[in-house]
Amino acid sequence: MRVLLYRGDGQIAAWAEGLARAMPGVQTLGWQEGEQLGACNYAVLWNPSHGLLAQLAQAAQLKAIFLMGAGADTILKFGDALPSAPIVRLGDTGMAVQMAEYVAHATLRYFRRFDEYEQQARHGLWSPLPVYAKEEFTVGVMGLGKLGLRVVETMRAFEFPVRGWSRTPKELHGVDCFAGMEQLDDFLRGTRVLVSLLPLTSETNNLLDRRRLSTLPQGAYVINVARGAQLAEPDLLTLIRSGHIAGATLDVFRNEPLPAPHPFWDEPRITITPHISALTVRSEAVRQIADKIAAFEADQPVDDIVDRNLGY
Ligand code: NDP
Numbered sequence: 543m544r545v546l547l548y549r550g551d552g553q554i555a556a557w558a559e560g561l562a563r564a565m566p567g568v569q570t571l572g573w574q575e576g577e578q579l580g581a582c583n584y585a586v587l588w589n590p591s592h593g594l595l596a597q598l599a600q601a602a603q604l605k606a607i608f609l610m611g612a613g614a615d616t617i618l619k620f621g622d623a624l625p626s627a628p629i630v631r632l633g634d635t636g637m638a639v640q641m642a643e644y645v646a647h648a649t650l651r652y653f654r655r656f657d658e659y660e661q662q663a664r665h666g667l668w669s670p671l672p673v674y675a676k677e678e679f680t681v682g683v684m685g686l687g688k689l690g691l692r693v694v695e696t697m698r699a700f701e702f703p704v705r706g707w708s709r710t711p712k713e714l715h716g717v718d719c720f721a722g723m724e725q726l727d728d729f730l731r732g733t734r735v736l737v738s739l740l741p742l743t744s745e746t747n748n749l750l751d752r753r754r755l756s757t758l759p760q761g762a763y764v765i766n767v768a769r770g771a772q773l774a775e776p777d778l779l780t781l782i783r784s785g786h787i788a789g790a791t792l793d794v795f796r797n798e799p800l801p802a803p804h805p806f807w808d809e810p811r812i813t814i815t816p817h818i819s820a821l822t823v824r825s826e827a828v829r830q831i832a833d834k835i836a837a838f839e840a841d842q843p844v845d846d847i848v849d850r851n852l853g854y
């Protein structure tokens with residue numbers, strides 16, 4: 543069996559080693575811009591180029607494409623140039639716990655006023671601040687998939703009121719569930735800490751615009767760990783500067799790396815991280831991909847196949 547490995551950053555050596563260990567007998571091959579692609583049965587890739595996808599579309603023996611990450615927007619953006627083989631994304635593989643760590647940290651930092659205590663300490667000030675009421679700190683998670691559900695579970699363990707929003711209706715113990723565009727405003731109205739864990743699709747692009755962000759209550763906090771294009775960046779900034787939104791922790795941006803002159807860099811109420819909230823754990827990803835290839839070979843059902851119509 544021949545498996546193509548490709549990453550936009552060229553770092554495939556460790557993936558090749560991992561796959562060789564997980565699938566004895568596998569032959570891995572690489573590809574570089576301008577090269578003719580060799581025959582392959584599967585492709586495992588991240589940030590492919592148009593040129594690579596055009597060649598994969600002609601690869602007669604290709605059975606499936608595996609992504610080295612969770613977000614299918616990274617490949618679906620190529621639209622008509624996509625090969626017809628199924629596209630399979632990573633399902634959790636160690637990312638859900640990292641998301642839970644990240645969101646818990648950002649929420650607790652705001653809720654327990656750690657930034658303010660940090661400032662006070664720098665000024666040698668010993669001065670307990672009023673405690674926020676937990677019942678007024680509803681955490682609202684947009685996207686109740688592999689990652690969102692783990693965040694919901696973690697925030698419930700801290701005894702925050704938790705609500706969730708998804709495309710299809712859900713019933714989750716101890717969680718107020720909302721679904722669809724018609725329930726989005728109600729969801730936002732009662733959310734003090736908003737977390738986005740939605741995929742980027744035509745429906746979620748620019749979803750968090752000025753009107754929707756204004757629907758959040760005064761003093762709300764925004765955590766975006768999904769995709770930057772879901773958030774209207776100038777609108778967030780305006781609402782933070784007006785005092786309606788207290789601040790934000792952002793891991794993802796419309797343009798990455800966040801450009802040097804971007805106003806977010808100068809806004810102290812915005813915490814910026816460089817798209818690290820949940821990193822691919824290569825060993826777990828390789829194991830999952832190897833298992834899914836085995837399932838394809840045995841004509842067994844395979845999880846996490848991307849629905850091209852839905853965009854995730
Ligand atoms: P899943 O596909 O498991 O879950 C997606 C969730 O979003 C589902 O609950 C789905 O609803 C919901 N959803 C999709 N479209 C809509 C919509 N139009 N309206 C309301 N809800 C919607 O994805 P994951 O949890 O695995 O990953 C989520 C995203 O996180 C990824 O797509 C990626 O962009 C991002 N990510 C970011 C990383 C980072 O480091 N910053 C790392 C990994 C992922 P339903 O349940 O009804 O289908």
Ligand code: OXD
Pocket residue numbers: 610611612613614820821822
């Ligand atoms: C992903 C990501 O989607 O890294 O996996 O953002």
